[in-house]
Amino acid sequence: MKKTYYLFNPGRLSRKDNTLKFIPVDENGREGTPKFIPVEGVSDLYCFGSLDANSALFNFLGKAGISVHFFDYYEHYTGSFQPKEYLLAGKMQIQQTKHYLDGERRLKIAKKFIEGSAFNILKNLRYYHNRNKDLEAQLVKIQELNSKVGSTQAIPELMGIEGNIRQTYYSAFDTIINEHAMEGRSMRPPLNEVNALVSFGNMLCYTQCLDQIYHTQLNPTISFLHEPGYRRYSLALDLAEIFKPILVDRVIFRVLNKKEIQSKDFDFHVNRVILKESGKRTFIKAFEERLAETIAHRTLKKQVSYKHLVKLECYKLSKHLLEMETYQPFKIWW
Template identity: 55%
Template structure:
């Protein structure tokens, strides 16, 4: 079974026959490099790679990865997503591209889709809050507030109004984190860099969700640069931001609540410096493992009548959106029902 590989240390990646040779490099304070024993990775085992450290590679490697349909996602020092190497699109469709662009240009249709993304996200936020409300956390007023705001989405006149409603929903939702979490406070949402442990986990988890969504989009005929909720921009896969709104509450946030409340992560797993708070290497390993476990967790899908993983669920969501764009079936966002 293929799996994701995460590279946290500086290193050199090369093609070695039909395997990948990864050589970690230890760098002294004076810049002297000390190559460590190499690791050989069978290419058949790799689904994608996430690079958080400096990686040296040549065009021969990327040609090989492209042939094997293996994307590589890159992150900067502050764990912000900076870009991806994506294999050639094998499912390109002129009809789908034209239909997607046509929907974007249709103000009414675009607003409708944008509202549906946030309706799905708001529903899943409420399901998270209900879970903790039933366990003694006082979240009743927050739940009612989000439900009231979500009802106004259907009457939004344009995407800007949808975004405004989404901002108010998310503020209420993030305020509830201080109630849900036992030993940590989130405070204000801070990014680039995050200022505390909770914000660090949100940023890191969201970036993982974006890249997983990008991978799912590339397995369909959707174009990741044409979005409906977020404004498309140059060098930006904005459709990933749209679709991931639905899944951040049920994947990223659920993992955050679990690793913090069950003390899988603690103060020793974060580095505080330069007015920032970031996961250290040991913390990243724990958090990535928890995210991977969540992606691979399965549940019984009502419509399909079989078990599916959360990772596969993202791909199914892309297909549902594509069917709507092509006029086959109306799009309905995924909503938790347990």
């Protein structure tokens, strides 16, 4: 089974027959022990250190269908190498564009993304509220905000409700997490440990959604909730809204409350906090474990991993755009 590989160290990546050869290089230019990765076992690569590679390697990766996602020192997602879009279809492109251009149809889909996101957020809050965490105020406020989604008439109005839901939700983190305070959401840069984990986890969720979109006929640049823009895959942002509470937030609560990640796993600067490599490795391990977890799917009547649930969401959206069935967002039922 193919898997994701994470490259934390700077180094050189090259092709060695039908294998990827990675040579880590330290800050003084000294080479470490080469690592060999059989290409048939790779689904994608995440590069957190500087990577030295040439066009021949990327031609090889493209033919093998391997995506490469790049991140800078401050954990910001900077871009992706995506193989040729072999599944893109003209009919889907036309239908996706039509739904975006039609304000009513676009708004209908955008509302579904918020509906799924709010439902999964409320599930998280109820889970901890039932475990002696007093989250009644946040539950009431988010339910009130969610009740307004159906009557919204424009995307900016909908985005405003979504922002208020998130703000209320994040205010509950200080109650859910035992020994760390979030103190409100801070981004670019994150100002404390919890915000650093949220930013890092959201980035992983975004790229996970992007990867699954790539394996369908959907175009990742045409979105419905977030405004499409230059040089960004905004449809992945749409889908990530549904899955961040499930894939990211639950992992954050786990690694902090179980002390798998502690303050020693962060670098503290004057105006920002970022994860050290030890923290990244621990969080990614927990994130991968979450993706690999399976649930009994009520419709498919079989065990399905959380990772596959993201791809199923893409398929459901595709069917909606092709007017085969009405899109319903994924909602936790357990």
